[in-house]
Amino acid sequence: xxxxxxxxxxxxxxxxxxxxxxxxxxxxxxxxxxxxxxxxxxxxxxxxxxxxxxxxxxxxxxxxxxxxxxxxxxxxxxxxxxxxxxxxxxxxxxxxxxxxxxxxxxxxxxxxxxxxxxxxxxxxxxxxxxxxxxxxxxxxxxxxxxxxxxxxxxxxxxxxxxxxxxxxxxxxxxxxxxxxxxxxxxxxxxxxxxxxxxxxxxxxxxxxxxxxxxxxxxxxxxxxxxxxxxxxxxxxxxxxxxxxxxxxxxxxxxxxxxxxxxxxxxxxxxxxxxxxxxxxxxxxxxxxxxxxxxxxxxxxxxxxxxxxxxxxxxxxxxxxxxxxxxxxxxxxxxxxxxxxxxxxxxxxxxxxxxxxxxxxxxxxxxxxxxxxxxxxxxxxxxxxxxxxxxxxxxxxxxxxxxxxxxxxxxxxxxxxxxxxx
Amino acid sequence: xxxxxxxxxxxxxxxxxxxxxxxxxxxxxxxxxxxxxxxxxxxxxxxxxxxxxxxxxxxxxxxxxxxxxxxxxxxxxxxxxxxxxxxxxxxxxxxxxxxxxxxxxxxxxxxxxxxxxxxxxxxxxxxxxxxxxxxxxxxxxxxxxxxxxxxxxxxxxxxxxxxxxxxxxxxxxxxxxxxxxxxxxxxxxxxxxxxxxxxxxxxxxxxxxxxxxxxxxxxxxxxxxxxxxxxxxxxxxxxxxxxxxxxxxxxxxxxxxxxxxxxxxxxxxxxxxxxxxxxxxxxxxxxxxxxxxxxxxxxxxxxxxxxxxxxxxxxxxxxxxxxxxxxxxxxxxxxxxxxxxxxxxxxxxxxxxxxxxxxxxxxxxxxxxxxxxxxxxxxxxxxxxxxxxxxxxxxxxxxxxxxxxxxxxxxxxxxxxxxxx
Numbered sequence: 056x057x058x059x060x061x062x063x064x065x066x067x068x069x070x071x072x073x074x075x076x077x078x079x080x081x082x083x084x085x086x087x088x089x090x091x092x093x094x095x096x097x098x099x100x101x102x103x104x105x106x107x108x109x110x111x112x113x114x115x116x117x118x119x120x121x122x123x124x125x126x127x128x129x130x131x132x133x134x135x136x137x138x139x140x141x142x143x144x145x146x147x148x149x150x151x152x153x154x155x156x157x158x159x160x161x162x163x164x165x166x167x168x169x170x171x172x173x174x175x176x177x178x179x180x181x182x183x184x185x186x187x188x189x190x191x192x193x194x195x196x197x198x199x200x201x202x203x204x205x206x207x208x209x210x211x212x213x214x215x216x217x218x219x220x221x222x223x224x225x226x227x228x229x230x231x232x233x234x235x236x237x238x239x240x241x242x243x244x245x246x247x248x249x250x251x252x253x254x255x256x257x258x259x260x261x262x263x264x265x266x267x268x269x270x271x272x273x274x275x276x277x278x279x280x281x282x283x284x285x286x287x288x289x290x291x292x293x294x295x296x297x298x299x300x301x302x303x304x305x306x307x308x309x310x311x312x313x314x315x316x317x318x319x320x321x322x323x324x325x326x327x328x329x330x331x332x333x334x335x336x337x338x339x340x341x342x343x344x345x346x347x348x349x350x351x352x353x354x355x356x357x358x359x360x361x362x363x364x365x366x367x368x369x370x371x372x373x374x375x376x377x378x379x380x381x382x383x384x385x386x387x388x389x390x391x392x393x394x395x396x397x398x399x400x401x402x403x404x405x406x407x408x409x410x411x412x413x414x415x416x417x418x419x420x421x422x423x424x425x426x427x428x429x430x431x432x433x434x435x436x437x438x439x440x441x442x443x444x445x446x447x448x449x450x451x452x453x454x455x456x457x458x459x460x461x462x463x464x465x466x467x468x469x470x471x472x473x474x475x476x
Numbered sequence: 477x478x479x480x481x482x483x484x485x486x487x488x489x490x491x492x493x494x495x496x497x498x499x500x501x502x503x504x505x506x507x508x509x510x511x512x513x514x515x516x517x518x519x520x521x522x523x524x525x526x527x528x529x530x531x532x533x534x535x536x537x538x539x540x541x542x543x544x545x546x547x548x549x550x551x552x553x554x555x556x557x558x559x560x561x562x563x564x565x566x567x568x569x570x571x572x573x574x575x576x577x578x579x580x581x582x583x584x585x586x587x588x589x590x591x592x593x594x595x596x597x598x599x600x601x602x603x604x605x606x607x608x609x610x611x612x613x614x615x616x617x618x619x620x621x622x623x624x625x626x627x628x629x630x631x632x633x634x635x636x637x638x639x640x641x642x643x644x645x646x647x648x649x650x651x652x653x654x655x656x657x658x659x660x661x662x663x664x665x666x667x668x669x670x671x672x673x674x675x676x677x678x679x680x681x682x683x684x685x686x687x688x689x690x691x692x693x694x695x696x697x698x699x700x701x702x703x704x705x706x707x708x709x710x711x712x713x714x715x716x717x718x719x720x721x722x723x724x725x726x727x728x729x730x731x732x733x734x735x736x737x738x739x740x741x742x743x744x745x746x747x748x749x750x751x752x753x754x755x756x757x758x759x760x761x762x763x764x765x766x767x768x769x770x771x772x773x774x775x776x777x778x779x780x781x782x783x784x785x786x787x788x789x790x791x792x793x794x795x796x797x798x799x800x801x802x803x804x805x806x807x808x809x810x811x812x813x814x815x816x817x818x819x820x821x822x823x824x825x826x827x828x829x830x831x832x833x834x835x836x837x838x839x840x841x842x843x844x845x846x847x848x849x850x851x852x853x854x855x856x857x858x859x860x861x862x863x864x865x866x867x868x869x870x871x872x873x874x875x876x877x878x879x880x881x882x883x884x885x886x887x888x889x890x891x892x893x894x895x896x897x
Contacts, residue, residue: 057554060554060556060559061554063559063563064554064559066574066575067559067562067563067566067574067575067576068558068559068562068575068576068577068761069575069577069758069761069762069764069765070761070762070765070766071765071766071769072551072765073551073552073769073771074552074553074554075552075553079552079553079554080553080554081553081554081555081556082547082549082553082554082555083546083547083555084546084547085546085547085548085549090547090549090553103549103550105549105550105773105774106548106549110547110548110549111544111545111546111547111548113545115544116541116544116545119540119541119544120537120540120541120544123532123536123537123540123541123748123749124532124534124537125504125505125506125532126503126504126505126506126511126531126532127506127527127531127532127747127748127749128503128506128511128524128526128527128531128748129524129526130493130494131494131495131496131500132495132496132500132501132502132503132511133478133481133482133485133495133500133501133502133503134502134503134504135481135502137489138481138484138485138488138489141488141489142484142488145488153487153488154487154488154489154490155488155489156489156490159580159581159584159750159774160580160581160584160772160773160774161773162584162772163580163581163583163584163612163613166613166614169614170614170625170626173625173626173627174626177626178626178627179626179627191584191770191771191772192584192587192613192614192615193587193590193591193613193614193615194613194614194615196768201769202767202768202769204591204594204767204768205591205594205595205598205599205600205675205767206594206599206600206632206672211627251627254626321773322773326548327544327548327549327774327777327779328544328548328774328779329580329750329774329777329780337490340489340490340491341490341491343490344490344491344492344493345491345492346623346625346626347617347623347625348492348494348622348623349612350494350612351581351583351612352526352581352582352742352743353526353580353581353748353749353750356748356750358748358749359750
């Protein structure tokens with residue numbers, strides 16, 4: 056069954072198409088925090104942040120169906136949907152990020168954000184962290200570190216060491232804040248020396264792809280000062296932490312306590328409907344609109360805006376940010392009670408958790424992989440992340456309950472008890 | 477009313493956001509070939525190719541609503557939807573284009589296609605035509621000619637003169653085929669001399685953004701030979717001509733009679749749902765998958781595939797390609813009966829028409845703009861295109877009827893009678 060599907064995938068989609076698990080799952084139905092496979096097995100989804108409100112939330116489904124039956128066209132005609140949505144969305148930002156461009160994916164959003172920094176500064180140089188992923192377009196893939204593009208990485212992109220609990224930049228995470236800023240300052244000097252100049256620094260405010268190393272409030276202060284002094288922009292990729300995921304705030308940058316010039320949004324924004332956005336200040340938007348013509352055929356269409364607005368309303372109406380904070384804290388406390396000699400660190404922000412496996416500072420990737428497979432066998436879907444893929448990544452839909460958290464942690468406990476170090 | 481909306485757009489979306497018309501229309505509802513504004517005025521839509529099956533086609537709306545209520549997740553789990561769709565889609569190609577990557581927009585598709593050419597050749601050099609648009613990501617915007625990016629156009633991108641009825645490359649369109657190929661050959665030499673090497677040529681097979689200058693079967697033969705001899709790939713952007721728009725064939729490249737290595741799809745593919753795709757041969761796919769890691773979170777999700785499959789089925793079930801051929805021919809014949817001293821040429825492929833306005837070889841942009849505004853005042857939505865925006869662009873939804881065509885041409889006739897040369 057599954058092997059037939061894998062053979063069809065190879066024939067129709069080609070080789071090396073990413074799948075989860077040694078024996079991938081055929082998922083056929085989703086509801087809330089649950090997914091079902093083709094044999095009717097139920098899985099607790101502790102990984103998929105796209106289904107932010109839970110899979111197939113009826114309010115979003117209704118909004119999509121109603122608007123798709125009424126009108127779905129581009130923004131060169133006027134429509135209230137995009138205006139109502141951007142008004143609500145920008146109202147969620149505490150500083151002067153009052154304008155937005157609607158796009159279809161987080162990748163498209165990041166691709167625009169990079170050009171905003173270039174438009175404002177007139178320079179091309181871009182900096183990102185050294186173990187990250189900001190999307191799949193050519194330009195944003197240059198910021199990622201998975202493999203160099205044909206022709207090599209372009210000279211105007213530099214990567215700086217990210218904070219990391221295992222390979223510390225300089226001792227404690229607090230000390231790493233200075234080291235991180237120093238790395239950014241060096242990269243700026245290099246870009247200027249090479250004639251590219253410095254346009255902007257893009258990062259995820261909680262360093263999600265680096266394994267959410269647990270940076271706290273104030274971490275970014277020295278870096279923000281370095282970037283501002285050099286005249287560059289801070290481009291904050293909120294695709295993972297945004298929309299209340301981190302519990303204590305609507306946005307990761309709020310939690311860490313800094314004010315980016317540009318914020319990009321994607322995955323959870325419309326509960327699975329392809330929607331992304333770039334939120335920024337009027338001066339940045341004006342510079343971008345002046346320097347680059349930009350139009351996105353599907354971006355901001357009435358169906359996308361209806362799906363995004365319904366998502367925003369459900370987050371508020373169902374108190375999902377509060378839920379992320381409360382259930383997140385409850386789950387984290389339970390996770391910290393897990394005992395295993397290879398657990399090096401357990402951490403989380405809201406409903407985003409990481410359990411790091413290491414032995415005397417050496418990451419335990421295989422062990423982490425086996426935990427993920429064992430969890431799947433017990434009906435729990437998880438992922439992994441980090442430089443060595445040695446950190447369990449848990450990022451369930453936002454209506455995750457205390458009971459769901461108990462099921463997750465009890466299952467992890469049972470798995471770890473059976474797995475010798 | 478409209479001015480309030482424009483003020484809100486400026487406040488929330490920034491300056492220079494593209495709109496249609498001097499006094500833009502607030503569109504609130506669509507059905508078939510019709511759109512309605514907020515005052516209840518009805519417009520015959522002769523422009524929007526995204527609503528390929530007509531606005532809000534109930535079969536697509538139902539497919540989206542049903543699948544969105546069942547499951548919407550990424551392709552790292554297995555799902556039959558994407559396989560069933562790619563099987564049907566690739567079945568529409570006459571040669572060995574048997575594999576596909578699903579993405580969310582035509583821009584994303586073109587961004588991938590460029591990297592496919594680079595992956596196969598190991599070179600970076602890209603060629604496009606000199607008055608075109610292939611999308612809005614940084615990489616594909618480099619192929620467009622609207623304005624140079626910050627830092628200037630990159631050296632690995634070259635633009636070649638496109639065929640043009642007003643500024644001919646070398647006399648007749650048949651003669652322009654040789655001149656076009658010669659331009660491509662020169663660009664390849666330049667790329668090789670500059671050390672970039674040549675990866676691929678991207679073009680729209682009917683040169684839609686150049687104003688569909690009327691190239692016919694055989695036009696591409698000399699160019700294909702030049703590209704093949706240099707070891708490059710032909711990347712065919714079917715975002716506008718694809719899915720039967722051209723009437724005589726499902727794809728523009730079939731109509732013109734050449735076999736691209738990569739085909740990209742977008743706008744009409746799912747009747748407005750954000751879906752795009754890259755279709756190619758297994759060897760090209762394997763090279764791309766090997767050279768570039770690629771994953772698209774929303775791309776190929778079950779809802780996108782359900783929307784795309786429903787669209788494909790409606791095209792077949794309602795005989796829309798045949799309709800495009802028959803009504804297209806009927807409409808073109810009527811359009812050729814229009815008389816005005818400034819009409820320099822009237823042409824079309826299926827349901828894609830252009831009427832070119834010129835006076836002794838000089839494009840008449842203002843006149844063309846006034847025709848578009850006058851048509852809107854009479855309840856007909858049109859656009860314009862071409863180097864000087866002097867060509868009326870008509871590209872209605874595919875169920876466009878003979879009666880719709882008569883209404884369009886009669887309205888144009890009445891407008892032209894009232895507009896002195």
